[in-house]
Amino acid sequence: MRVLGGAQHRMKALAMAEALCTTPGFVPQVLGPLVKAGWVRSDPGPTGGYALDVALDDVSVLEVIEAVDGPTDTGLCVVAGDSCNRDHPCVLHTAWTQARRDLMLTLDSVSIASLDIDTLR
Secondary structure (H helix, E strand, O other), rough: OOOHHHOOEEHHHHHHHHHOOOOOOOHHHHHHHHHHOOEEEEEEEOOOOOEEEEOHHHEEEHHHHHHHHOOOEEEEEEOOOOOOOOOOOOOOOOHHHHHHHHHHHHHHOOEEEHHOHHHHH
């Protein structure tokens, strides 16, 4: 999304792959969830390509991670892989709950616009 944010026009998969140091075949896999979320537009055809469809300040890192990987907080216990709660806590329940809360708050406070694109290279 950061690469698209700096583009003047729609970007083809090949140009995106070069900017991301990956293969053109991997680009649709990476951008697919972002298209589905409505943040990126994919226009087919010879004059098509990928374009940003949202302001980068309006999307957090957490939102992108969850669009790609699914929910961060599944409610599953990291020890037993089952439901874990205050009534039936596992040995790591308190520490894991706090760490997950801190992680989610931090990632949600970082906008895509604030990321340094030069670290991609």
